[in-house]
Amino acid sequence: MSAPPARTPGLRGSIARRPRLWAAGAAAVVALVLGGGAFAAGAVMAGGTTASAPPVAVSAPLRTQTQTPTPTPTPTPDPRAHPQAVAAPAPVRTCSVAGLSxxxxxxxxxxxxxxxxxxEVLFDRGAxxxxxTASVMKVLTSAAALAVLGSAHQVPTTVVKGANPGEVVLVGGGDITLASGSANIYPGAASMLDLAAQVQAAWAADPSTAGTPITSIVLDASVFSGDRWQPSWNRKELxxxxxxxxxxxxxxGDRAEPSANxxxxxxxAVLTAGQAFAGALGVPGATLAEGLAPAGAAQLGQVLSAPLSTMIPDALQRSDNTEAEMLARLVAVELGVGNDFAxxxxxxxxxLARYGLDTSGLVIADGSGLSDDNGVSPDFLTRLFxxxxxxxxxxxxIYDGLPVGGVSGTLAGRFTDSPAAGSVIAKTGWIDTGYTLSGIVNAADGTVLTFAFFALDDxxxxxxxxxxxxxxxVYECGNALSNS
Structure with a gap:
């Protein structure tokens, strides 16, 4: 029997005697060291610092550590210059119409x-x-009528029963477009024949008047008062x-020829209207006299004019003075400020102030522009346009109703040989002491311009x-128009 091996003293002897046990222990130590390093690394990442975490026993629970927040650094100003936003270049205005003016x-x-x-004002000569203004005044009148009356407004002409037997009252509402027959120059005009037919039917249906003749017609034109001819007008216009x-x-419009401009x-004019009504009623021998309708009188008939949306373009296209005066007077009546020229x-x-315009300098003598006493500035007109x-x-x-150069209305025969034909939308004016033109130009460069030109005196x-x-x-210059 062999003798037992000799023991190696110390640590080496212990390892030699139990090699597996020591190998397992060494592995545990390595794991502990590596685990502690990983924990420390995690603490650095979470807290944003490089300080090592204190040793923690493997069996101890993990604890939440409070970290002091890092202050937000104050930004350092950039010393470099930054380019400013480049302003749009100002138009170069070198196109002049000074010679033409x-x-x-x-x-x-x-x-x-x-x-x-x-x-922006591009051109100013006493603006x-x-x-x-001559007939350019009709633009102001039309704008005023739209502001106060509205485009759907229609003007009535009414017949009521008179105070005496056999009497009717023809009450004018101001409609100068009323046709004596079936039609006249005014588009959509009401007809005196239709009005007469209503009256005849109502007269026959009323037991108190049926079978009795109409012998007297009272003509009530009191919706307008004062002078019937503006004192500054030249009578030759009539x-x-x-x-x-x-x-x-x-x-x-009191024309001898209803279809002629x-x-x-x-x-x-009032008596002429009465004669036309008597003829339409079939009582040409009836007595005619101006007077007033009885209060509360029974209505026998009524007709309505075309709406202002029809009347205004007509007045602008043909420059109808009588139609313009009617519109101006109806504005005054509606506003309750009077019913005469004053x-x-x-x-x-x-x-016009309802459009936000400064009207303090305006002088208004009439609605048609026939008077030399009217006062309107070119500047005001360009603002209105x-x-x-x-x-x-x-x-x-108004825009749709204005004459167009070389195309329509009072401008149909003008600008025919001009490159601006079809691009000038404007109102013409002419009286003995002046010619005017004012409106809108769709210029050659695509710019839209408003303008007002007065040629006055001799x-x-x-x-x-x-x-x-x-x-x-001006059309050719467009936005390059110079004031010099």
């Missing part, structure tokens, strides 16, 4: 041109001066056929050609 045919010239989008007297009751007018000075500015171009409120009715028909040449120059 000095044309001697223009007499005393006033004018203004404005960019319709920005409102703030107030002067007569005899030449350009305007009638301003009355609350008339037919065909220019036609002889009578000396008594009332227009209050009524028209008050109505900006609103018309924008179709503000119901002003699109002028003749040649002023029209000079105005058209100047307007064509």
């Amino acid at each position: 000095l044309d001697g045919r223009l007499g005393t010239f006033l004018g203004a041109v404005r960019n319709a989008t920005t409102g 703030g001066s107030y002067a007569r 005899y030449d056929g350009y305007s009638s007297e301003v009355t609350g009751l008339q037919v065909d 220019v036609s002889t007018r009578s000396e008594n 009332a227009l000075q209050t009524a028209i500015p008050q109505a 900006m609103k018309i171009n924008a179709h503000e409120s119901e002003l699109g009715i 002028v003749d028909d040649s002023a029209r050609a000079a105005l058209d040449a100047l307007t064509t120059g």
Whole structure:
């Protein structure tokens, strides 16, 4: 039997005697060291510091550690210069119409041109001066009527029972477009024949009047009062056929020829209307006299004019003086400021102020522009036409109704050989002491401009050609138009 092996003293002997046990213990120590390192690394990542975590026994539970937040650093200003936003280049305005504006045919010239989008004044020759406008005044009147009455407004003509046996009262509401027959120059006009038929039917249906004749017709034109011919007007306008007297009751604009634009007018438009009604009733021998309708009288018939949406374009296209005076007077009546010529000075500015315009300098003597006493500035007109171009409120009715150069209305025969043909939308004006043109230009460069040009004092028909040449120059310049 062999002797047992000799023991190696110390640690090496112990390892030699139990090698498996020591191997397992060494592995445990390595695991403990590695685990502690991983925990410390996790603490650094979570807390954002490099401090080592204290030794933690493997069996101890993990604890949440509170970390002090790191202050947000104050940004350091960038010393480098930053480029500023580049402003849009200003238009280069080198296109001049100064020479055209000095044309001697223009007499005393006033004018203004404005960019319709920005409102910038591009051209100014006495633009703030107030002067007569001739028929350009009809644009102000039309705008006032739309502001106060509205585009759907219709004007009545009514017949009521009179105070005496056999008597009827023809009550004018101011409608000068009423046709004596079935039609006249005014589109959509009401007919005196229709009114007479209503009256005859009502007269026959009433037991108190059935079978008795109508022997007397009272003519009530009291809706308008005062002078029937503006004192500053030249009376030849009536005899030449350009305007009638301003009355609350008339037919065909008091034309001798109902379908003619220019036609002889009578000396008594109310009486002429009464005669037409008597004829329509079939009682041409009835007595005619002006008077007032009895209060509360029974209505026998009524007809309505075309709406203002029809009447305004007609008045602008043909420059109808009588139609314009009717519209102006109806504005005054509606506002309750009077029913004569003097009332227009209050009524028209008050109505136009509803568009946000400064009307303090306006002088309004009439609604048609026949008077030399009217005062409107080119600047005011360019501002009003900006609103018309924008179709503000119901002003699109004016835009659509204005004559177009070389195409329609009073501008049909003008601009025919001009590059601006079809691009000038404007109102013409002509009286003995002035020619005017004001409106909108769709310029060659796509810019929309508003303009107003007055040729006043010692002028003749040649002023029209000079105005058209100047307007064509504005069309060609567009937004490059210079004030010099």
